[in-house]
Amino acid sequence: MSINPDQIIKFSPMHRLQWEEVQQKDVILYPEGMVELNQSSAEILKMCDGTRNLTQIVSDLEQQFATTGLVNDITAFLEVALKNGWIQQK
Amino acid sequence: MAGSNKNNITPPRWLLAELTYACPLQCPYCSNPIDYAKYQSELDTEDWKRVLTQARKMGAVQLGFSGGEPLTRKDLPELVKHARGLGYYSNLITSGYGLTEEKIIELKEAGLDHIQVSIQASSQELNDHIAGTESFQHKKEVAHLVKKHGYPMVLCVVIHRENIHQMPQILEMAEELGADYLELANTQYYGWAHANRDLLLPTKEQFEQAEQIAQAFKEKVAGKMKIYYVVPDFHEDRPKACMNGWGTTFLTIAPDGVALPCHSARELPGLDCPNVKDYSIDQIWNESKAFNFFRGYEWMKEPCSSCDEKEKDFGGCRCQAYLLTGDMYAADPVCSKSPNHSVIQEAIDSARASALSDHEKPLIFRNSKNSKKLS
Ligand code: SF4
Ligand code: SF4
Numbered sequence: 211m212s213i214n215p216d217q218i219i220k221f222s223p224m225h226r227l228q229w230e231e232v233q234q235k236d237v238i239l240y241p242e243g244m245v246e247l248n249q250s251s252a253e254i255l256k257m258c259d260g261t262r263n264l265t266q267i268v269s270d271l272e273q274q275f276a277t278t279g280l281v282n283d284i285t286a287f288l289e290v291a292l293k294n295g296w297i298q299q300k
Numbered sequence: 301m302a303g304s305n306k307n308n309i310t311p312p313r314w315l316l317a318e319l320t321y322a323c324p325l326q327c328p329y330c331s332n333p334i335d336y337a338k339y340q341s342e343l344d345t346e347d348w349k350r351v352l353t354q355a356r357k358m359g360a361v362q363l364g365f366s367g368g369e370p371l372t373r374k375d376l377p378e379l380v381k382h383a384r385g386l387g388y389y390s391n392l393i394t395s396g397y398g399l400t401e402e403k404i405i406e407l408k409e410a411g412l413d414h415i416q417v418s419i420q421a422s423s424q425e426l427n428d429h430i431a432g433t434e435s436f437q438h439k440k441e442v443a444h445l446v447k448k449h450g451y452p453m454v455l456c457v458v459i460h461r462e463n464i465h466q467m468p469q470i471l472e473m474a475e476e477l478g479a480d481y482l483e484l485a486n487t488q489y490y491g492w493a494h495a496n497r498d499l500l501l502p503t504k505e506q507f508e509q510a511e512q513i514a515q516a517f518k519e520k521v522a523g524k525m526k527i528y529y530v531v532p533d534f535h536e537d538r539p540k541a542c543m544n545g546w547g548t549t550f551l552t553i554a555p556d557g558v559a560l561p562c563h564s565a566r567e568l569p570g571l572d573c574p575n576v577k578d579y580s581i582d583q584i585w586n587e588s589k590a591f592n593f594f595r596g597y598e599w600m601k602e603p604c605s606s607c608d609e610k611e612k613d614f615g616g617c618r619c620q621a622y623l624l625t626g627d628m629y630a631a632d633p634v635c636s637k638s639p640n641h642s643v644i645q646e647a648i649d650s651a652r653a654s655a656l657s658d659h660e661k662p663l664i665f666r667n668s669k670n671s672k673k674l675s
Contacts, residue, residue, distance in 0.1 A: 223450065224452045224480065226389060226413065228361075228387060228389075230359070230361060232311060232357075232358065232359035233359065237361070239361065239362070239389035239413070240389075240452065241391065241413075241414045241416070241452050241454045241480070241481050242362075242391075242454070242481065242483070242528060244313070244361065244362060244389075293523070295523075295526075
């Protein structure tokens, strides 16, 4: 599954992204399961709020962290996220 | 006792709230204890709210409202709302009996995250026979309504000898109903299922065939439906890593407030499982005898104690060891290294003989009358 760079990405309504105080981690919750996220994955997913496409997510994150060259990492992670149903493109 | 080193204790992540033993259905594989009828008292709303608050504070995040049939509790929406406010991801584990569209909407508004509906078989006749109650059409309707109101829909089918031949139709039904998740739970032989084992345990050939069909289907629906296949451990040669390790992840609270490290731990002798009316969840989880009983590895006997696989399966299931060998410290007899491993083959042979006999004894249905008679 690949990401269309022009299409808006949004987090799946069938999952929940949430900060867990005890674990000091963001997690994804879904029926019978939970995935613990590292910080960069969590930051990428928080950008998937239904207002941005891939290109915008990359440029917003690069700006936020004052860096460049994130496109490959972000794309690869979002492809995994799409395959797992954590995000949607519609 | 092992695990008394507090630093090694991980916090609970999953909380199973068994709100009641009351249930209009009579499934002969029900995981409730055989003698459930003698536990009449139920925690009240305030007790449950306190339990939810305390467990959440410790780190519990996945929450199952179960039973019996949790819908028989009038305060369910109130508890769901409380749970949502605390940040739980909550699941209603229901037979669907008594679930109306109004209730589905009410629970959604209260903050319920998903609903798991159990269906006993893919045909009305068999479903209603196994459930001991006419319920098939309504369950299908409920499944549609769950979808309609935007919940992820989890369908659960418990698999045993009476329905295993319907595997293709069960999968078809799940697809037709639009299930997002399908749990194919091969019966685990505790509680009522233990009492009915001769009638429920399929043959190895039946298992293998059903598994093959399910596996092929899994590939076909990949990306659309997620399938959880609970393995039938009687036909394996290593036990399952029960509860992900005793007192590491799971916390069950029974209807009367007894806290259990696993939902059948009530059957084990001498654990003195604590009650949430007397202790906080923190005390129960960290300090109680019951939760420390099988923590770590020190309690183990041979062959487990010197086994290089003990960190993988923790010696298997304590309840299964107790039910089948009479010794709760023994290796789970599913393990081929267990000196009692032959009891598994005996169980399989006995079930096969029962299947072939002309005078198969009838299933014992889970109801109060049978519960009183058997306990
Ligand atoms: S397994 Fe069947 S009888 Fe037992 S609580 Fe669930 S629906 Fe009721
Ligand atoms: S001997 Fe015990 S620890 Fe080793 S594999 Fe068997 S059950 Fe597991």
